[in-house]
Amino acid sequence: MTENLLSSLGLDRPESGDDAVVPFTLDKLDTRGRVVRLGEALDTILSRHDYPLPVARLLGEAVVLSALIGSSLKFEGRFILQTQTDGPVNLIVVDFDAPDGMRGYARYDHDALLKASEEGRTSPAELLGKGHLAMTIDQGSHTERYQGIVALEGNSLEQVAHTYFMQSEQIPTLVRLAVAQMTTKGDHRPRWRAGGMLIQHLPANGISVMADLPGDGNYDNPETADPDFVEADGWSESKALLGTVADLELADPDLSPERLLFRLFHETGVRVFPPQALEERCTCSAERIEDMLATSFTNEDREEMAVDGEIEVVCEFCSTAYRFNPHQFEAKN
Template sequence: MTDDFMKAVGLDRAESLTDSVVPFAVENLDVRGRSVKLDEALNTILTRHDYPTPVARLLGEAIVLSALVGSSLKFEGRFILQTQTDGPVNMIVVDLQTPNGLRGYARFDEVALNEAAEKGELSPEQLLGKGILAMTIDQGEMTERYQGIVQLDGVSLEEVAHRYFMQSEQIPTIVRLAVAQFSEKGKAQDQWRAGGILLQHLPEHGGRTMADLPGDGDFNNPDTADNEFEPENNWVEASALLQTVDDHELVDPEISSERLLFRLYHETGVRVFEPMDLEEKCGCNADKIEAMLEQFSNDDIDAMVVDGDIEVVCEFCSTAYHFNPHQFRK
């Protein structure tokens, strides 16, 4: 790392590694954002279920988007991204448990996926189809959830994110996402890697963000959506520079977030802040599942019994839990 590079990005530490989020600001252009690089955490999630490649890539994009958005939370809680659509991939759920635990799951229709493959219709927007995308902030039992919903109508997750932020925060936002597989020496299977950048125009007079909005919210009210934003010169320049990023730059494990941001904004100056590590972490455990099973009636419990025992498999991490049905009968 050169002295010029360290000075330009304000680094007094080593460059961040993968599986991390790096917040940044380009103050001369009135923008802020976050950059994500995912490596082992993503690969663990995607390979655990042996998804078909197009499904894995789409879930990977959703995980990157969740990391970019959820990492902005300034309190303990969960950020949940969920899609429900009529496409071959009819449901995606990604859960970020603050401060750094990621998990994700995709449900798909194998027959519809094969038909889409025969037609060559495997782009993320074609796999999603039409439906909704919901982003939820959950601060725990004593608070109300804050949820925003945006329509999915045949566009990419990047474009949906742009619409979502204009509706929710009324802040112009651009998101770039990329997911790819890399061959690595000594490993039999290709490894999944991903990266993304979220860039936002700084409000002139402060403004609100998702992390500042506890309680219920309605992002679909046209009266609260700022659709009359007139792009300023600084925003035009900052967003145009971001659009020059190639996918391979976002996913390359040899290009740190700091180095990529320096490539983009070295002429105007970019400040990067302390990175936040990310890891694959599932929140399931036997106690939670027991508490859930205790809510069922005796008939429901009997219907769950196979060979004298109840098996519950976590959809996220595939861990199988086994229980004696007698402990739940009332």
């Protein structure tokens, strides 16, 4: 049966597993997409800080969304997703270091989170509150950064992603995100897993199916859109099919991305491309921090930072502690 499935998908390789992104196209529906499946990489990011469950799930969704978008970069650089809000989880930062590195961090107000949990207000939208989400593409020091900013006003990260693509690129886009803890046989510690899928409509004739200006229409609710808005049949079918996928299917360790795609789109046909491996990888280093301390602070500043004659800097992403003697910088100044 596995051989028949692989033949149906046109695969000449084994099915992919965890920590990978799998691109695909639905040629008959003028749709392209990507599936992300995260296992050990996400568990490392979330378990390292021992986040409360609601915070871990929200950061997990942000990591999946960043992987879906960042993995599309065709150059070496960084995709940075950052939220700044007034909710219990007031800051999220996820770096996707193209082509395959991920790291993430969340900051939260313990008392506000406790109150929200007691009141049952732990949905992503309620944890984020109001503020904004910024998505930044950084190609290095010799190029200008590109940044898109979307308001966060009680919306989930899925909804915000739809708004971002509608306003910044005017490409009809639908995103699904799922994060869960699962226990496997022989392993008593629940481990974090996640999955996500992104589809985009790219009509072959180049005619946009979006409203002319950002905000003029809502492609998820055509009845409230601009009167001239027309949604292509292929895109309607793509959205309807993705809408049938369950959260468990997105994160299921026993359901490969290829099998999931076949399950969803076998009637219309799906073309699957080779997977791209992903890994948890922090970009911090002793050299970078030493250079920052040397160039951004005075001798007096460094003396004030020192505790028991030592400066300690802890990376917020990976929790690695770096220690320096404040006097080692004096000769460099």
